[in-house]
Amino acid sequence: MTTLTIDNVHKRYGSTVALDGVSFEVRPGELFGFVGSNGAGKTTTMRIALGVLSADSGEVRIDGKPVDLDVRRTIGYMPEERGLYPKMKVGAQLTYLAELHGLSSSDAKDATATWTHRLGIAERLNDTVDALSLGNQQRVQLAAALIHDPAVLVLDEPFSGLDPVAVDVMSDVLFEKAKTGVPVIFSSHQLDLVQRLCDRVGIIGAGKMRAVGTVDELRGQGGSRLEVVAPHAQPGWASSLAGVSVLGHESGRTVLELGDGADDQAVLAAALATGPVHEFTLTKPSLTELFREVVA
Template sequence: MGDKSLEIDGISKRYGAKVALDGVSFDVRAGELFGFVGSNGAGKTTTMRIALGVLAADAGEVRFDGKPITHEARTHIGYMPEERGLYPKMKVLDQLVYLAELHGLSANEAHRNAENWIARLGLSERRRDEVQKLSLGNQQRVQLAAALVHDPGVLVLDEPFSGLDPIAVDVMSAVLREKAATGVPVVFSSHQLDLVERLCDRVGIIRSGRMVATGPVAELTGRAGSKLVVTAPSAPPGWAAALPGVRVLENHGPTSVLDLAPSADDQAVLAAALATGPVTEFSRQRRTLTELFRDAVAEQPRAEGETA
């Protein structure tokens, strides 16, 4: 028996001379929210399309539940593409029922599931409307319902939060947490890194078709180090610049944000600050996922390639 995880193992893809993916590997575990992040053109969408069987990989393998993924297994994946794929002139309810039946649900099951997700995603008043008459945010809710209506065993979502208002983001976040809590592996790409940091158990960063970091968010950001925030109202400008092992990242009036080398002594920094007068703040802040991402993608210029 496998562990109900989705495994991307050594996936490579070329378009002529352009390398879109170069040995991409990561796994999305049962019950886990996995954030897949990278710049435009880094390879996120290509990876997702290969997982779904829309594209063929040149090398590597996609597995689910420990076995190579088949067409039958792919029918149990819920997919939300970045380029939304709804029928604009179909009514919301009819469309969801149709899509559920395509995945093998009976008419009764399809109607029950469609009505459930319509209500859950706040679309009840729009259930008889044509999709093209909905706002973009409501169209996105319908697209999420389409990914969920057949009760998938895996969720793969490409930029599901783009263009959503804060309330819709909260609704979608709650739905993804609920699905993960039932043991479903959930992977989504997003440029909203603060949301990824808040929502995901683990994250993978892809740059120019290669994975450059994978792991729990807290572990990755902790490994990236922390910043020291010092507020010393009486300190003269540049007071910290000459301290050994200290790099000044930012200055905001009396507040300095410092990066300390592993060999630097934070107590020596505190003593230097106190020597100038009172210190009203002295705290360490973990680096954010956004800062980690900027460092990761800045290490190498992005190669040309397909859109992410």
């Protein structure tokens, strides 16, 4: 089983520190969401993992081996900026890319047929890439990353610009690859999607890893929250309760954060004192909320 390891990687461009000791691993069969603001270091990390960029220090390993040319051939990479030939036909292009990865002509054609069918673009084999919609170009780019049956998948913003149906198709394919033991890392600004799909998540900010863990682990770091729907409650009804912070109040719905020493039963009693309580729900912050806190 294959593991992708990013070990204490540093990268600097002149006086700008792009990566500052970035470390994490993507385990066999794991979907790993790599999130951060624009310019945080996601793409630089991925390009170093692929071997397109060199690190100033630190190392990337796949199954304990540094990424050389032979190891690089085992990676499936999907860049954020499309890396396709716009005037070349889809079928010929995918077959050509498969042959570059070492497949025979017949195996390359078989792989092209398999992945274009799986991704719903089999009828576009004779179309040039620039004649396709953005969503179908994304599907062709994913097919290019999968065409050689890679041992590792590295995908930079694979869901960008996709409609819900295309998102479902791509999600299913990534799940299928992960089930075969392939480690899959992808970056995305769609944090609700990352929360739904990923086994673990890494948050990077200003070139440093700010948090790594399962979605539940990360959300648990944000503390417990209560959503209380009390139609007659006025703003400030919970502000005097020990250990309770009011995060928002609108139209009878109040969101509270429970700190140390907070008593949810005392909160309930205070809410009932204002009148009927229609909802009283203990929740955890979403990945989006946690991301805002971490990068801030």
